[in-house]
Amino acid sequence: MQFVSTRGAAAPVGFSTALVRGLADDGGLYVPARWPAFNPSQLPAAEPLAPLAARIIEPFAAQDALAAQVPALVAEAFDFPAPLEVVDPARSLYVLELFHGPTAAFKDFGARFLAAALARIRTGGTRPLRILVATSGDTGGAVAAAFHRRPGIEVVVLFPKGLVTPTQERQLTCWGDNVHSLAVRGTFDDCQRMVKQAFEDPWFSADRDLSSANSINIGRLLPQAVYYAAASLAIWRTTGASASFIIPSGNLGNSVACTWARLVGMPIDRIVLAHDANRMVPDYLATGEARPRPSIATLASAMNVGNPSNLERLRALFPQLEGLREAVSAVTVTDAQIEARIRADHQRYGRVWCPHTAVAAQAFADLAPALHRDAAGRPRNWVIVATAHPAKFREIVAPLIGGAPVVPENLARLFERPSRYLEIDATLPALREALRQ
Numbered sequence: 001m002q003f004v005s006t007r008g009a010a011a012p013v014g015f016s017t018a019l020v021r022g023l024a025d026d027g028g029l030y031v032p033a034r035w036p037a038f039n040p041s042q043l044p045a046a047e048p049l050a051p052l053a054a055r056i057i058e059p060f061a062a063q064d065a066l067a068a069q070v071p072a073l074v075a076e077a078f079d080f081p082a083p084l085e086v087v088d089p090a091r092s093l094y095v096l097e098l099f100h101g102p103t104a105a106f107k108d109f110g111a112r113f114l115a116a117a118l119a120r121i122r123t124g125g126t127r128p129l130r131i132l133v134a135t136s137g138d139t140g141g142a143v144a145a146a147f148h149r150r151p152g153i154e155v156v157v158l159f160p161k162g163l164v165t166p167t168q169e170r171q172l173t174c175w176g177d178n179v180h181s182l183a184v185r186g187t188f189d190d191c192q193r194m195v196k197q198a199f200e201d202p203w204f205s206a207d208r209d210l211s212s213a214n215s216i217n218i219g220r221l222l223p224q225a226v227y228y229a230a231a232s233l234a235i236w237r238t239t240g241a242s243a244s245f246i247i248p249s250g251n252l253g254n255s256v257a258c259t260w261a262r263l264v265g266m267p268i269d270r271i272v273l274a275h276d277a278n279r280m281v282p283d284y285l286a287t288g289e290a291r292p293r294p295s296i297a298t299l300a301s302a303m304n305v306g307n308p309s310n311l312e313r314l315r316a317l318f319p320q321l322e323g324l325r326e327a328v329s330a331v332t333v334t335d336a337q338i339e340a341r342i343r344a345d346h347q348r349y350g351r352v353w354c355p356h357t358a359v360a361a362q363a364f365a366d367l368a369p370a371l372h373r374d375a376a377g378r379p380r381n382w383v384i385v386a387t388a389h390p391a392k393f394r395e396i397v398a399p400l401i402g403g404a405p406v407v408p409e410n411l412a413r414l415f416e417r418p419s420r421y422l423e424i425d426a427t428l429p430a431l432r433e434a435l436r437q
């Protein structure tokens with residue numbers, strides 16, 4: 001399988017190369033040159049995830065050096081479940097819980113697959129790899145966890161000092177060993193700028209290779225199609241009908257993965273992109289004008305994206321606006337609605353949503369009545385995608401539900417580790433100095 005750039009001006013590359021490069025030479029994003037087609041009735045069970053993951057990912061790695069390693073890669077990346085639970089049988093409402101990994105957010109799936117793949121691509125005499133990640137919260141933790149203690153790989157996490165929640169800060173600073181956590185006296189944009197500058201500064205690549213392991217890497221995106229395949233197959237096998245997903249969306253990686261799952265033949269019907277007040281995508285679908293804007297801080301901090309990078313992948317798939325509108329719909333939700341939804345669904349269902357998941361739950365509550373039936377007039381199966389565990393955002397959630405959410409074992413284990421970080425100024429020389437130590 002070859003991967004081509006969304007901008008069409010870079011040479012096609014194989015799976016390993018797409019993973020190592022992250023971004024194509026022409027500045028575009030890698031997408032598969034063609035799509036395999038699966039027959040749902042011939043796919044393995046939805047649980048455990050690893051065998052299904054191997055079947056879905058194998059065609060994409062065909063003819064690549066990694067092809068024979070796919071079963072080993074998915075065994076590492078999919079070693080925790082993605083439970084699908086019924087929330088409200090009367091409304092055919094489900095939740096897909098993607099927060100049972102080491103850092104309790106869906107990003108663990110992609111980060112762990114990429115880490116397992118890069119570790120194998122790089123074995124044998126190559127230079128050490130340094131991964132620089134700027135993070136406003138979840139990404140840095142997932143990447144740090146995935147690469148922690150991998151030989152020959154060093155991770156440098158930059159986060160804005162005082163601008164992440166105490167819980168998030170712990171997750172970014174509890175690793176040690178080959179993970180270096182840097183609290184930058186500045187904003188997330190400063191962290192991102194420093195990473196960009198480091199990539200252009202020869203000092204940083206003098207004795208090692210550099211990577212950003214960021215979310216546009218196809219090695220993080222492709223594995224995310226697996227849990228959509230699993231959930232839709234489970235629903236199709238029990239109800240005979242397809243599944244529709246409502247996805248808390250920011251940079252659109254998770255939603256693009258869902259469109260890919262549908263494209264390769266999974267029984268998926270509607271896909272709703274649920275955004276916070278960063279409404280570039282809903283506005284684009286409504287008006288046809290793609291207007292990037294500065295990001296707005298909301299309660300759903302991991303979705304604070306003013307100009308989602310993966311929109312480029314969606315537009316490559318659906319170049320005509322009409323086609324895109326048929327493929328997905330998009331809605332926007334305010335902070336006041338997030339708070340009210342966390343309260344309401346806790347009372348009604350006894351479920352506690354994280355602020356991101358609450359955006360999707362609100363989008364479900366706002367669905368037009370006609371959308372509750374499919375084309376054949378049957379009840380439509382709606383799945384709220386739960387992207388993070390509420391305990392990661394307990395500072396926000398606790399006052400709304402009148403008590404702290406229960407901390408799951410995976411997070412509790414992180415909270416027990418000592419926290420260690422270096423505080424630095426928001427400058428490139430400060431970053432260099434920190435790494436020299």
Ligand SMILES: *Cc1c(COP(=O)(O)O)cnc(C)c1O
Pocket residue numbers: 105106107138139215248249250251252253254255302303356357387388
């Ligand atoms: C990253 C993240 C999102 C947004 O996902 P995208 O793939 O960027 O659209 C939503 N919720 C949580 C909890 C996240 O960490």
